[in-house]
Amino acid sequence: MDVIDTARGIRVLTDPTRLRILELISESPDGRALVGRLATELGLRQPTVSHHVKTLVDEGVLEREPEGRQVWYSIAPDAVERVNELLPPDAAAPASDEVLERVASDLSARFAGVFSPETVERYVRESHELLAGRAHITRHLPSLTSAFAVDRLDALAREEAPHGAEPPEVLFVCVQNAGRSQIAAAILRHLAGDRVRVRTAGSEPASAVKSTIVQALDEIGVPIGGEFPKPLTDEVVRASDVVVTMGCGDACPIYPGRRYLDWELDDPAVLPLARVREIRDDIEARVCALLSELGVNAPEKGMNAR
Amino acid sequence: MDVIDTARGIRVLTDPTRLRILELISESPDGRALVGRLATELGLRQPTVSHHVKTLVDEGVLEREPEGRQVWYSIAPDAVERVNELLPPDAAAPASDEVLERVASDLSARFAGVFSPETVERYVRESHELLAGRAHITRHLPSLTSAFAVDRLDALAREEAPHGAEPPEVLFVCVQNAGRSQIAAAILRHLAGDRVRVRTAGSEPASAVKSTIVQALDEIGVPIGGEFPKPLTDEVVRASDVVVTMGCGDACPIYPGRRYLDWELDDPAVLPLARVREIRDDIEARVCALLSELGVNAPEKGMNAR
Numbered sequence: 001m002d003v004i005d006t007a008r009g010i011r012v013l014t015d016p017t018r019l020r021i022l023e024l025i026s027e028s029p030d031g032r033a034l035v036g037r038l039a040t041e042l043g044l045r046q047p048t049v050s051h052h053v054k055t056l057v058d059e060g061v062l063e064r065e066p067e068g069r070q071v072w073y074s075i076a077p078d079a080v081e082r083v084n085e086l087l088p089p090d091a092a093a094p095a096s097d098e099v100l101e102r103v104a105s106d107l108s109a110r111f112a113g114v115f116s117p118e119t120v121e122r123y124v125r126e127s128h129e130l131l132a133g134r135a136h137i138t139r140h141l142p143s144l145t146s147a148f149a150v151d152r153l154d155a156l157a158r159e160e161a162p163h164g165a166e167p168p169e170v171l172f173v174c175v176q177n178a179g180r181s182q183i184a185a186a187i188l189r190h191l192a193g194d195r196v197r198v199r200t201a202g203s204e205p206a207s208a209v210k211s212t213i214v215q216a217l218d219e220i221g222v223p224i225g226g227e228f229p230k231p232l233t234d235e236v237v238r239a240s241d242v243v244v245t246m247g248c249g250d251a252c253p254i255y256p257g258r259r260y261l262d263w264e265l266d267d268p269a270v271l272p273l274a275r276v277r278e279i280r281d282d283i284e285a286r287v288c289a290l291l292s293e294l295g296v297n298a299p300e301k302g303m304n305a306r
Numbered sequence: 307m308d309v310i311d312t313a314r315g316i317r318v319l320t321d322p323t324r325l326r327i328l329e330l331i332s333e334s335p336d337g338r339a340l341v342g343r344l345a346t347e348l349g350l351r352q353p354t355v356s357h358h359v360k361t362l363v364d365e366g367v368l369e370r371e372p373e374g375r376q377v378w379y380s381i382a383p384d385a386v387e388r389v390n391e392l393l394p395p396d397a398a399a400p401a402s403d404e405v406l407e408r409v410a411s412d413l414s415a416r417f418a419g420v421f422s423p424e425t426v427e428r429y430v431r432e433s434h435e436l437l438a439g440r441a442h443i444t445r446h447l448p449s450l451t452s453a454f455a456v457d458r459l460d461a462l463a464r465e466e467a468p469h470g471a472e473p474p475e476v477l478f479v480c481v482q483n484a485g486r487s488q489i490a491a492a493i494l495r496h497l498a499g500d501r502v503r504v505r506t507a508g509s510e511p512a513s514a515v516k517s518t519i520v521q522a523l524d525e526i527g528v529p530i531g532g533e534f535p536k537p538l539t540d541e542v543v544r545a546s547d548v549v550v551t552m553g554c555g556d557a558c559p560i561y562p563g564r565r566y567l568d569w570e571l572d573d574p575a576v577l578p579l580a581r582v583r584e585i586r587d588d589i590e591a592r593v594c595a596l597l598s599e600l601g602v603n604a605p606e607k608g609m610n611a612r
Binding site (some may be wrong): 029030031032055074075078080084095099100102103106108109110112113140141142143144145146147190191192193195210211212214215217218219220221222223224225226227231269270272273274297298299 | 320332336337338381383386390401405406408409411412414415416418419446447448449450451452453456496497498499501514517518520524525526527528529530531532533575576577578579580601603604605
């Protein structure tokens, strides 16, 4: 794709009226709208709206669907991705009670025989409040609530079960859970697979993992999967054999029987990619050394390996 | 965020020269550039470039870093996400040999005692070719190569190990691996957790999971994680206990001892959200019934549950 084409394509879409039209169509229950209804909602004359709609059809963004005497307009399948990226994310609407009840019911079946439905529902609701309130998550809040609740319930189950045959658990904690702890966890997961269980948390979680972090990891072939920033909770600390803090030592409660490490590293979240790469390589060498200490086969990396 | 603000902010960034400036700065090894060098690379006069750079500084997109007599410009930390979204993704550059060797070395340590380094390297290189060639993946190709290779090596290990104590494995196959199979796998994973192993593939994989699919799943609190479209390979079929095909029956090889199901469903990839939701609910009911047949506790959903 050429930069100039991108710019021209985006400019057609960035007219405020056209953006509102796309937003109204996207949000309508069946994904389509009539010009008359758009005009009413926008408080504009119908010919004005028709003109904008025609531009969007010509540009391949909208599709005409004649139906009897009416013509419906919907987002063209090829343009759906582009339009979704341009529209502002939904306001921080909390997940509805209905969705939270549904998640609680689904996870109660998943954890049947381990936790009561009441315990599962309490964790789902609390996880939702923590992500919406503490981590300011706005995109995909329902599904991240579910993922966070599962992670915490897994930790709780592990805490209550006897250790021993289970793989060791490592918890990485930094401030935003968007940089250092995500790099460490992604590299450890990549190198160790199922042989170590990894979790992450932040003392003041950001709303998303930074794109420079995702890129720096991708450059060395390390996937980050569906990870997201989340606050530090008690049960994930209790479930861990090793807790690694990075810039947030005071925020992490100390429980007996766990090993605590503190790694001094700059926060890559606000640094340019070149510095992020240096921090990534530093973390990689530390993760490899940690794996060796845990008795997990890992490549030797960092200064000593060169 | 307001639609009008978004439009204004984007318009400042969509001037073709300014986009090129941002691209040059982003791609420079240390993430910063001098106006003189930018002017040379753009073939423009220095005052012209200075003018554009000043606009970007005023808009909070670039940051000035005076150093001696020179002034360096870099992307402002707050603007990094916005800029990355506007720049066109890198051309379909294949991952370098260096990165593939690194991934092969990392995964050889992970699979030590299970597979030889030669086998691991062969799977890494083949997975890269399949994703770059068949699935047209361009974003995050190195890390997706690694994730795909791990998935295939896990399947190969499972195929060679005796079944029995392991959880049952289900493979969902559709055409693009961007809609139906991703919905089915995400819901099954959400409901069953570790009690069932799930994989997906497509006979003609798309380049990414559609955003309408991610949204329809999010609405019912089902995370999709780091899933991505990938072609159908032999070892994932062999590793499965149940293979569910959706619109791609002929493409899937038949091996004895596996159970084959064919689910007739419209392809949601090109449908509006309202229709995607109907297909999602249909798939959910089928997944719950399948889990019950596998002896895995699952909520009852669909027509009969209402």
